[in-house]
Amino acid sequence: MKKTSLILSIFILLIFSNLTINSCSTREDTVNCFPNNPINVTLNLNLPAYNNLNYDSGWIYVNEQQSGTRGLIIVRVGNSFKIYDRNAPHICPDNNTTLEVKDNIAILCPKDGTRWILRTGQPESGAKTSLPPKTYTNFNFDPASKILNVYY
Template sequence: MRYFWGFILLIFSVSCNSDSTNRNPFLQEVNFRFELNLNLPLYNDLNNIGNPVYVGNSGVGTRGAFVIKSGLDTYVAFEASCPNHTPNNCSTMTIDGQNVVCSCEDFTYNLFTGQQLDRPDDGNRYYDLLFYRATQSGNIVTISN
């Protein structure tokens, strides 16, 4: 009888999911690592707080990434594909100041927080931008997932 209860406890402990993150079902988990050299003119805007850069290199995220310097030594990076539908011909967002806009339905997202700024109040689930890690070492900012 003791083995029976042990087996039941094992089943319950294996079936529980401790992953509390709520990842976006529209975007795949793409593993990548890309370095941005802040000495290059292409990434020069990242030397100032609030100037976003689009990194559209092959192998960076699904549709590229947006990177912005959000503080003195802090950078944030987000997926460039709109988070509220599967990637398609209109889902790569464009920079509009310190925001990005999805041309599919004109949703706007803030690049400092990743939050959707114009979330409809229609009872549907909407997702914020997919976050990527961004770390700085000297003049190199590394974005990865």
């Protein structure tokens, strides 16, 4: 009886261990250690802090509550937006992997110098990865009120 209970306990432990490992499996668009935090941000583009998003190629950092683990980079692209997570998609997060905008045209990973094109997210030549920054496509924009909602 004790042997059966022990085997059953080990079997159940293995099943739960496997479920836990699989729930953190590799994502196709980032490294497997990429944090997965909820995003729920509402921006009023009538406010001065978000004015850059009223113009094509304008961008801002968003570091509010519920804007991921390190914040977002939001870029106006024509009549739409590109929304990037500030965690480097190809390196496990540490102190030097928060993405930055450089010269209003590129996104830079300070840890290894990898650069992406700001408007498209495509890696520049010589990039250490073919992964683009994690991009969020769930957003609503009301042009009349200039309210941008980003969620994930």
